[in-house]
Amino acid sequence: MNQRSDFNLFFFPVLALLVLLSTSFRSLDTLQDEDAPKHAKKAHVRPKLDVIVLDAGHGGRDAGAIGTNGYMEKQAALAIILKLGALIKKTLPDVRVVYTRQSDTFIELDRRGAIANEQHGKLFISVHCNSTPEKPSKARGFTTYILRPGKTDAAISVAARENAVIALEDNSERYSKLSDLDFILTSMSRSHDVKFSERFASLVQKQFRTHVATKDNGVSQAGFYVLIGASMPNVLIETGFISNPKEEALLRSSAGQRKFAVGILDAIKNYKEVYERS
Numbered sequence: 001m002n003q004r005s006d007f008n009l010f011f012f013p014v015l016a017l018l019v020l021l022s023t024s025f026r027s028l029d030t031l032q033d034e035d036a037p038k039h040a041k042k043a044h045v046r047p048k049l050d051v052i053v054l055d056a057g058h059g060g061r062d063a064g065a066i067g068t069n070g071y072m073e074k075q076a077a078l079a080i081i082l083k084l085g086a087l088i089k090k091t092l093p094d095v096r097v098v099y100t101r102q103s104d105t106f107i108e109l110d111r112r113g114a115i116a117n118e119q120h121g122k123l124f125i126s127v128h129c130n131s132t133p134e135k136p137s138k139a140r141g142f143t144t145y146i147l148r149p150g151k152t153d154a155a156i157s158v159a160a161r162e163n164a165v166i167a168l169e170d171n172s173e174r175y176s177k178l179s180d181l182d183f184i185l186t187s188m189s190r191s192h193d194v195k196f197s198e199r200f201a202s203l204v205q206k207q208f209r210t211h212v213a214t215k216d217n218g219v220s221q222a223g224f225y226v227l228i229g230a231s232m233p234n235v236l237i238e239t240g241f242i243s244n245p246k247e248e249a250l251l252r253s254s255a256g257q258r259k260f261a262v263g264i265l266d267a268i269k270n271y272k273e274v275y276e277r278s
C-alpha cells in the first residue's frame with residue numbers, strides 16, 4: 001500500500017504537470033495559428049523568367065568539332081548565341097541576358113555553371129554542334145540534351161566528346177570523380193529543374209522542326225559536365241552536324257545561324273508562359 005501511495009504521490013502531480021504543459025503548448029499553437037496569417041499568408045510569388053544564361057560552347061584554344069571545310073564549332077556556337085541574345089533583348093525586355101562568353105575565349109566547364117549561379121540564372125542554354133568521328137558524314141539533325149545518365153551509346157559518346165575539353169583545362173582531375181551516380185543524384189535532387197529542363201528541351205525541338213527543318217533527333221539525356229554546375233533548368237543543344245558538309249554550310253551562314261537563334265527564341269517565349277504560370 002505504501003508503495004502504491006508513493007506512486008500516487010508521484011504520478012498525479014506529474015500527470016497534472018503534463019496536462020498543464022500540453023494545454024499551454026496547445027494554446028501557444030493556437031496563438032501561432034491565429035498569428036500565422038499576418039506573417040505566413042504572403043501572396044504566392046509567381047516565378048519569373050527574368051535571367052537567361054547563354055552559353056556558347058567551346059572557345060579560345062578549344063575549337064570544338066571542326067567541319068570538313070574548316071568551320072569550327074566554337075564559331076557556330078558563338079554566332080548563334082550572340083544572335084539569340086540580341087533577339088531576346090529586342091523582344092523580351094524584361095529578361096536579362098547573361099553570356100558565359102561573348103568572344104573567342106576559353107572558359108572552363110565548371111566556370112560556366114558558376115557564372116550562371118552567380119547571376120541567378122533561371123534558365124541555362126548551352127549551344128553546340130554535333131559531329132561524327134569520321135568526316136565527312138551524312139549524319140544530320142538536331143538534338144536537345146538534358147542532364148541525366150546517358151541511356152544510349154550515341155548519347156554517351158556525345159557527352160564524352162563534349163566533356164573531352166577538360167583535357168585542355170588546368171587541374172582537370174577535379175572532374176574525374178564525377179560518375180553516373182553523380183548525374184543520378186544531381187538530377188534527383190533537382191527533379192523540379194529536370195521537369196522544366198525536359199519541357200524546355202521539347203519546346204526547342206518543336207521550334208527547330210518549324211524554323212530549321214533538318215531532322216528532329218528528339219530530346220535525349222547524358223552526363224554533361226557543363227550542365228552539372230548550373231543549378232537551374234538547363235539544356236545542351238546540338239544544333240546540327242558540323243561533320244556533314246551540308247549542315248556545316250547551314251551553321252556557317254548568317255541565315256542558318258539566325259534560324260537556330262529564332263527557333264530557340266520562340267522556345268523561350270513558349271517556355272516563359274509555362275514557367276511563369278507554374
Ligand SMILES: [Zn+2]
Nearest residue numbers: 057064128129
Ligand atoms: Zn560542343
